[in-house]
Amino acid sequence: MLNESVNAEQKLVVGMVLFPGLTLLDLIGPLTVLAYHSTIYLVSSSLKPVTSDQGAQLVPNCDYDGCPVNLDILFIPGGDGVVDAMVDPALLSFVKTRGQNAGYVTSVCTGALILAAAGLLEGFDATTHWAWHDVLKTFGANPVAKRVVIDRNRVTGGGVTAGIDFGLSLLAHLRGELAAQTRQLMIEYDPNPPFESGSPEKAEPKVIELAEKLLNAAAERQIVIQRQNRARP
C-alpha cells in the first residue's frame, strides 16, 4: 500500500546552489522531481545568469544573503566547475553555514566534493560520479558505490542522471510513496537506455578510457588531492 503523506500545502524549503561550470542536468533532474512540493531558491553569489559547463545559462533567484537560513534541503550539483568551486571561500562559507542548519544536506554527482570540501561529509557514507569516488576519502568521507546513498541526514546521488533517482528517493522519504510514484509517472521515468554502458562495470574498456579522457578526470582528481594535502594541518 502507498503511504499517503502527500501534503502539497507544506512546501519544502529547498536551496540549490549555482556556480559557474555546473552541470545543469545534475540540478534539473532533482528540481523537476521536487519543485511541486517545494519553494526552490536557486542561490548564487549574485543574481547574474550562471553559465553551465555546457554553455546554457540559468538565472538565480537569490544571492547567498537572500537565501533562508533554515533550509529543509540544501542541494549542490556537480560539474566541470567543481574544482574551482571547492576553493571558493564565499561559496564554501555559504554551504557550511546553511549545511549546519539544513534538515537534509544533499548533492548529485561531483557536488559531493563541494560538500566534502566544506567539511560536511566527514565520517559519512556518500556517493559521487563514478570517476571521483576515491577523492571522497581524501576528505574523510566513505565512498559507497550506489546510485543514491542516505546516511542520517546526508543524501548523495551518483553521476548526473542519478539525480532523478536521488530526487525520487528523497521525495519518497519526505513526502511519501504516493507523491514519489506520481511524480515518477508524470515525468514518465520508465528508462530504457539504448546501451548497457552507463557504469564502468558495464561499459567496454575503450568507452571507459574515452570517458575518463573527455571528463579530464585524472588531471582534476590530482589537482584536488594536491590542494587538500597542502591544506591539511
Next chain:
Amino acid sequence: MLNESVNAEQKLVVGMVLFPGLTLLDLIGPLTVLAYHSTIYLVSSSLKPVTSDQGAQLVPNCDYDGCPVNLDILFIPGGDGVVDAMVDPALLSFVKTRGQNAGYVTSVCTGALILAAAGLLEGFDATTHWAWHDVLKTFGANPVAKRVVIDRNRVTGGGVTAGIDFGLSLLAHLRGELAAQTRQLMIEYDPNPPFESGSPEKAEPKVIELAEKLLNAAAERQIVIQRQNRARP
C-alpha cells in the same frame, strides 16, 4: 563492435526552441547528451530569460531571426506552455520554416504537439507524453507507444525523462555507438528507479488518477482538440 564514427570536429548545428512554460528537463536531457558534439542555439522570440513551467529561467542565445536557416537538428521540448505555444503564430512559423530545412525534426514530451500543430508530423509515426498520445491523431500523426520513435527524419521522444533515451539514440544514429556509449557513461546513465511507476502500464490506478489531475491533462487535451476542430477547413 563499436562504430567509430565519432568526429568531434564536425559539430552538429542544433536549434532548441524555448517558450514560456517549457519543461526544462525535456530540454536539458537531450542538450547534455548532444552538446559535446554540437553547436547549440537556444532560440526564443527574444533574448530575455524564458521562465519554465517550474519557475527556473533559462537564457536564450539567439532569437528566431538569429537562428541558422539550415539546422542539422530542430528540437522542441514540451511543458505546460505547449497549449499556448501551439497557437503562437511567430513560433509556429519559425518551427515550420526551420523544420522544412532541418536534417532532423525532433521533440521530447508534448513538444511533439507543437511539431504537429506546425504540420510537421502529418503521416509520420511519433510519440509524446503518455497522457497525450491520442491528441497526435487529431493532427494526422500516428501515435506509437515507444520511448523513442524514429520515422524517416522525424525523431520523437516520450515524456520528460525519455529525452535522455532520445538524445542517446539520436547521437548513436548521427555520431555512432562509441560516441553514444561514452556519453552514456559520462552521465552515468545506469538508471535505477525507486518505483515501478514510470508508465501507465505499471503504475497503480490511484497514481495514474493523481498524475492526470496534476498534469491537468484532460482539460488541456480538450482545449487543443476543440481548437484543432475549429481550425479545420
